[in-house]
Amino acid sequence: MKYETVIGLEVHVELATESKIFCSCSAKFGAEQNDHVCPACCGMPGMLPIVNKRVVDLGMTAGMMLNCDINRTTTFDKKSYYYPDLPGSYQTTQWFAPICVNGKVKINTSKGEKFVRIKQIHMEEDAGKLVHDDWTDTSLVDYNRTSVPLIEIVSQPDLSSAEEVLAYLERLRDLLRFAKVSDCRFEQGSMRCDVNLSIRPEGSDKLGVRTEMKNMNSLSAIERAIDYEVARHIDALENHTEELVQETRRWDDVKGKSYSMRTKETAGDYRYFPDPNVMPVVIDDEWFDSIRASLPEFPEVKKAKYTEELGLSEYDADQLTQSRAYCDCFEAALAESGMAKESANWIISDCAKALNRRQETADMLKINGKALGQLIKLVSEDKVGRANAKKILDAMFEEDIDPLAYAEKNGFIVSNDTGAIEAIVKAVVEADPKSVADFKGGKEKALMALFGKCMKELKGNCNPQVLREILIDQINKA
Amino acid sequence: MNLYIDKKDSAAAKNVVVDDMILTKDLTTTAGSKMLEGYKSLFAAEVADKLEGAGYTVTGKANVGELAIDLAGETSYFGATELEGKLTNAASVIVKNEDVCGAVVFEVNGANMRSAALCDLILVKPTYGTVSRFGTIPGACSGDTVCVMAKTTGAAHELLDAVAGYDCKDGTMHADEKCALLKSGAEFAPVKKVAVANSLCDTADPAKVEAFKTFLAKAGVEAVEVDADILTSASAAWTALMCAELCNNVSRYDGVKYGYRTKNYKNIDELYTNSRTEAFGMLLKTAILYGSDALSTGNYEKVYDKGLRVRRVISEYFASLFAEYDAVLMPVTSKDEYTMADIEADRYISFKENRFTSPAMITGLPAVVVGGVQLVGKAFSENALLDLAEKFEKEGK
Numbered sequence: 083m084k085y086e087t088v089i090g091l092e093v094h095v096e097l098a099t100e101s102k103i104f105c106s107c108s109a110k111f112g113a114e115q116n117d118h119v120c121p122a123c124c125g126m127p128g129m130l131p132i133v134n135k136r137v138v139d140l141g142m143t144a145g146m147m148l149n150c151d152i153n154r155t156t157t158f159d160k161k162s163y164y165y166p167d168l169p170g171s172y173q174t175t176q177w178f179a180p181i182c183v184n185g186k187v188k189i190n191t192s193k194g195e196k197f198v199r200i201k202q203i204h205m206e207e208d209a210g211k212l213v214h215d216d217w218t219d220t221s222l223v224d225y226n227r228t229s230v231p232l233i234e235i236v237s238q239p240d241l242s243s244a245e246e247v248l249a250y251l252e253r254l255r256d257l258l259r260f261a262k263v264s265d266c267r268f269e270q271g272s273m274r275c276d277v278n279l280s281i282r283p284e285g286s287d288k289l290g291v292r293t294e295m296k297n298m299n300s301l302s303a304i305e306r307a308i309d310y311e312v313a314r315h316i317d318a319l320e321n322h323t324e325e326l327v328q329e330t331r332r333w334d335d336v337k338g339k340s341y342s343m344r345t346k347e348t349a350g351d352y353r354y355f356p357d358p359n360v361m362p363v364v365i366d367d368e369w370f371d372s373i374r375a376s377l378p379e380f381p382e383v384k385k386a387k388y389t390e391e392l393g394l395s396e397y398d399a400d401q402l403t404q405s406r407a408y409c410d411c412f413e414a415a416l417a418e419s420g421m422a423k424e425s426a427n428w429i430i431s432d433c434a435k436a437l438n439r440r441q442e443t444a445d446m447l448k449i450n451g452k453a454l455g456q457l458i459k460l461v462s463e464d465k466v467g468r469a470n471a472k473k474i475l476d477a478m479f480e481e482d483i484d485p486l487a488y489a490e491k492n493g494f495i496v497s498n499d500t501g502a503i504e505a506i507v508k509a510v511v512e513a514d515p516k517s518v519a520d521f522k523g524g525k526e527k528a529l530m531a532l533f534g535k536c537m538k539e540l541k542g543n544c545n546p547q548v549l550r551e552i553l554i555d556q557i558n559k560a
Numbered sequence: 561m562n563l564y565i566d567k568k569d570s571a572a573a574k575n576v577v578v579d580d581m582i583l584t585k586d587l588t589t590t591a592g593s594k595m596l597e598g599y600k601s602l603f604a605a606e607v608a609d610k611l612e613g614a615g616y617t618v619t620g621k622a623n624v625g626e627l628a629i630d631l632a633g634e635t636s637y638f639g640a641t642e643l644e645g646k647l648t649n650a651a652s653v654i655v656k657n658e659d660v661c662g663a664v665v666f667e668v669n670g671a672n673m674r675s676a677a678l679c680d681l682i683l684v685k686p687t688y689g690t691v692s693r694f695g696t697i698p699g700a701c702s703g704d705t706v707c708v709m710a711k712t713t714g715a716a717h718e719l720l721d722a723v724a725g726y727d728c729k730d731g732t733m734h735a736d737e738k739c740a741l742l743k744s745g746a747e748f749a750p751v752k753k754v755a756v757a758n759s760l761c762d763t764a765d766p767a768k769v770e771a772f773k774t775f776l777a778k779a780g781v782e783a784v785e786v787d788a789d790i791l792t793s794a795s796a797a798w799t800a801l802m803c804a805e806l807c808n809n810v811s812r813y814d815g816v817k818y819g820y821r822t823k824n825y826k827n828i829d830e831l832y833t834n835s836r837t838e839a840f841g842m843l844l845k846t847a848i849l850y851g852s853d854a855l856s857t858g859n860y861e862k863v864y865d866k867g868l869r870v871r872r873v874i875s876e877y878f879a880s881l882f883a884e885y886d887a888v889l890m891p892v893t894s895k896d897e898y899t900m901a902d903i904e905a906d907r908y909i910s911f912k913e914n915r916f917t918s919p920a921m922i923t924g925l926p927a928v929v930v931g932g933v934q935l936v937g938k939a940f941s942e943n944a945l946l947d948l949a950e951k952f953e954k955e956g957k
Contacts, residue, residue: 124817129694162807351856351857
């Protein structure tokens, strides 16, 4: 029999806010354990939650990027369960009136275009992290992540293969990064995914027994886990190797197997109820419109504009639109310099290399785009040599500088004083009669050696064409 | 008898005590529970800071029933409190007998209102959201209210002036200009017409309500009897909402980070279960069970959600009364005294006697206890209620 796979995803995304969802602790990743904690996010009695408005901003932004309806009155609810990583023994989430509902996302796969429906997006707080120490057989709690804001994006069961799941996740990641909702890093846990999967005979409209794999945190692991689960389900149905039950399973990526975690019989009752300490959040027109106005163009809209209006190549446009930071920098540099191709090259090539050296990703480009435009102009106007311009770019990665002032201060301005250039070239030529003789004897390489020495003496501040002419002239005179 | 959970000496002129549900930095806070025996908070309640700011010195923590949900303090792990053989909260005994300006108390289920009525003290339960709950041990957050208790209306109003006011650390507060309506000197419309809630008077000793009606007649305030049948639903509804919120709020006491931890455990589940089994009292355990059940799948609509709906119906009923009347007169207790024998006869007596206090608790409306009865008013009408209470103080006795 032929089977089809039915998959729905719950994707958790940590929001890119400075502070936590209900207190003013930092929400940044990577601090020392329990550095970002206060009585509120430790669940101490007497602290009350105050909603971080930025969380609602980003929740709305995510919903708009994913074509959702926004609930103009959205409420927070308490979800109770006991676990040591949850200091108050409840999580504040959205159960009754989530911020976004009824969205859709377009994905492209080898089978063509498809829409995946979004059931809802809700805002909630993250739990802490348990650190297990096998040596002392203890578990320690790190509350840094407690109350870090999350959105959970719940899809309808519209996905039917690992390929579609990956396309959907990549699309979510691109859109949310583009709108600066989250950095969506699987490896740091800022994007995590629960996979709900069942199979059924092809064409059937009845859903099969569903299993859920929680907290998947890499795209390749998700792909392997889905392939494994589909095979396991089919095997169970065809060969009766086991009876499928609705359950939560854990994926072990090293062993390449999934394991049963808990079955429905032991699952807790979360006892949701509206949190009386958080007033309903009412989104008025002004707030709604300001978020709508702040949305970026979709990456593909920008790409079309870059190729059709600005004449960039497909490749260049693809490279730029992989990152919102690239696009912002490019557009600012272009506005200043008027040179699209040059602006693109500086970002795709020079900035990318600099980021690489700094072990940073394309999303982390923070240099001032306007200043980059000024630098491009300085190069194109022959005021600064290309090698020196790269040094200026490096300085721009360290601090926000004015390229011209920096060039002047560091002696990077191209000299137009031909007399002075001639004097330096003459001295170089006189000091190296062997190279001069070699060149005159037909060795082209000797000229390059002399040229290099001259450029070094001139600290790079000379138009190469001008220098070449003066050098040949001086050699001929020698 | 254990009136104080913790206290300090003070030579200051203006001394107050606060309920042991209110966090203080230098004094311990136990909520009347073994679970929090010796607990010292990292921070103080906003009202404690406001009191100090207004020149008061908090000299002690008044013993309370465990999580303040009982009849009149009898469930405290640190012992019940009495005045002349009658059960009553520690705060009311202290205000009655000691040289303090009054007490700032925490109301969850009417224990302080009852105690004030039994001891013939003044208590103001202000409009929900006009006094910060920041730094109070959460009981049932949708009704929890910081109240003031004193011998006279004047002293009570002074305390109210000190503690009322906007606080950005409590997300359910009204704006400061609304909170200012409560304070002495703010303009108000005096009470001219009072509704008497018959449905509640029917199940109480009529003497105190009758005495107050006599005063109203003398004072030229019209009193009209209304059936107010719907108000008898407040008790069941508030008990359900309160227990549901309470079971969630006390789930933080798990023996992991602070508070009581059992010595008797082999794994995390036993740590949770045994710590709570050993440290919580019977009434609180009952409330936890009832509250969990009220929120459970299948019962949520039947119990908790129904409670929310009753809350709305009662609020609407009060609104309809306030279209015609300035205040509603009702009893606070069914009789003049309670003893341990009453508790032994019915362990859940507080979930029944709360029928008089639950209308104000569930709606968040202001109430003033005076002469052993209460006046419930529209939101922000504390000044009018206190004005009438002051007249009773002068002329009614």
